[in-house]
Amino acid sequence: MQLPAEVRQLCDEIGRFIRNEVDPRSRWIEENDQIPYDLLQKARELGLFGLTIPEEYGGIGLDLAGKCAVEEEMGKTNYGFATVIGNHTGISTTGIVALGTPDQKRKYLPRMASGEWIGAFALTEPQAGSDPAALRTRAVRKGDRYILNGEKIYITNAGLANVFTVMAVTDAPKGIKGISAFVVERNFPGFSIGRNELKMGMHGCTTAPLAFTDCEVPAENLLGGEGMGYIQAMKTLTAGRVTIAARCVGMMDKLIAQCVDYMKVRTQGGRKLAEYQGLQWMLADMSVSRDAARGLAERAIETIVRGERGTIEASTAKLFNTEALARVVDCAVQIHGGMGYMREAGIETTYRDARIVRIYEGSSEIQRNIIAAQLLKGD
Numbered sequence: 001m002q003l004p005a006e007v008r009q010l011c012d013e014i015g016r017f018i019r020n021e022v023d024p025r026s027r028w029i030e031e032n033d034q035i036p037y038d039l040l041q042k043a044r045e046l047g048l049f050g051l052t053i054p055e056e057y058g059g060i061g062l063d064l065a066g067k068c069a070v071e072e073e074m075g076k077t078n079y080g081f082a083t084v085i086g087n088h089t090g091i092s093t094t095g096i097v098a099l100g101t102p103d104q105k106r107k108y109l110p111r112m113a114s115g116e117w118i119g120a121f122a123l124t125e126p127q128a129g130s131d132p133a134a135l136r137t138r139a140v141r142k143g144d145r146y147i148l149n150g151e152k153i154y155i156t157n158a159g160l161a162n163v164f165t166v167m168a169v170t171d172a173p174k175g176i177k178g179i180s181a182f183v184v185e186r187n188f189p190g191f192s193i194g195r196n197e198l199k200m201g202m203h204g205c206t207t208a209p210l211a212f213t214d215c216e217v218p219a220e221n222l223l224g225g226e227g228m229g230y231i232q233a234m235k236t237l238t239a240g241r242v243t244i245a246a247r248c249v250g251m252m253d254k255l256i257a258q259c260v261d262y263m264k265v266r267t268q269g270g271r272k273l274a275e276y277q278g279l280q281w282m283l284a285d286m287s288v289s290r291d292a293a294r295g296l297a298e299r300a301i302e303t304i305v306r307g308e309r310g311t312i313e314a315s316t317a318k319l320f321n322t323e324a325l326a327r328v329v330d331c332a333v334q335i336h337g338g339m340g341y342m343r344e345a346g347i348e349t350t351y352r353d354a355r356i357v358r359i360y361e362g363s364s365e366i367q368r369n370i371i372a373a374q375l376l377k378g379d
């Protein structure tokens, strides 16, 4: 995909940052389930928190193509670190950028661009996962405030975030058109963040439940008017799916490179692994999957950047790329043999990290539902 020179330069710079600063700390992040403060600080200095925030608010103002180019690069490093940045610059800021009033943007975006305030996006609830229309969190207007009651679960970045985009029902009889989005600050009265979940992968990136108990949110923190929440959430998630698809391409790239290196040095039966046709074919299939994934991600990016909705393209890329990553990482473990199962090589970490992409931001089954629904309605 053709990218402006400045985006290519930015990706090169991020690539150097990853290799010099993040990769050497990856094992520590994995074992301690947190990102070192000084590493977050370096990411702030590099402008990583402002990637998608418009320049007038202190960010870099990347469009979806630029964001995906960065995601591909970030796919080559620690998944938890990549998620902290990717979630903040994706689903956690796009709602404010798209729907925010000038006052909301002036208040939140500069501090989010600098990384002083980190963002989170809160849609999922105990009873509303794949079916967000089942939300139970309620927001009732009282004078110049909304009073929120309800709970959210599995919220990425919750442990670090100061600014939460929260979906809540303002008009239940209207169904999904009665869902609204609110900007909730960490210290608003009645808002609390639960304990960090222990996860299979994605270590370093916090995931926690949220509780709203008569939580007072100023009316001016409603995003885009009542009833705009679900529509905006779906747009946000469509773009988010493409960025995940792009990150998967980077992850596959890295796995293929690791396998090539290993196959050239490891000797068994008097021959390098690289000489065994069974493994060569595995490697070839991994490369075909990666290239097809890249093509689908690019098609989705181009469709959305052209101004079209890109629903089917985004879901196709998310479905294919996340499933392809599962096959590729499985082959990578196989090619590394016992070493693939050991923490030392890092492949085992990617194997666990890769599992999440088929679940969040719409599981594989939900992507299939979306694709089929689009085909059947003839869009």
Ligand SMILES: Cc1cc2nc3c(=O)[nH]c(=O)nc-3n(C[C@H](O)[C@H](O)[C@H](O)COP(=O)(O)OP(=O)(O)OC[C@H]3O[C@@H](n4cnc5c(N)ncnc54)[C@H](O)[C@@H]3O)c2cc1C
Pocket: 121, 122, 123, 124, 128, 129, 130, 131, 153, 154, 155, 156, 157, 199, 202, 207, 356, 359, 360, 361, 362, 363, 364, 365, 366, 369
């Ligand atoms: C690590 C992690 C981070 C997350 N981060 C966030 C976040 O930042 N913000 C946020 O709002 N949410 C977040 N989530 C929530 C995530 O988006 C949901 O977990 C996901 O949408 C699935 O919902 P569920 O867990 O309730 O599973 P369920 O909806 O209960 O699904 C269970 C199974 O049933 C299948 N299924 C459900 N409905 C259908 C259907 N209609 N047709 C076919 N199959 C179906 C699913 O595909 C799945 O296999 C995160 C989750 C995890 C695990």
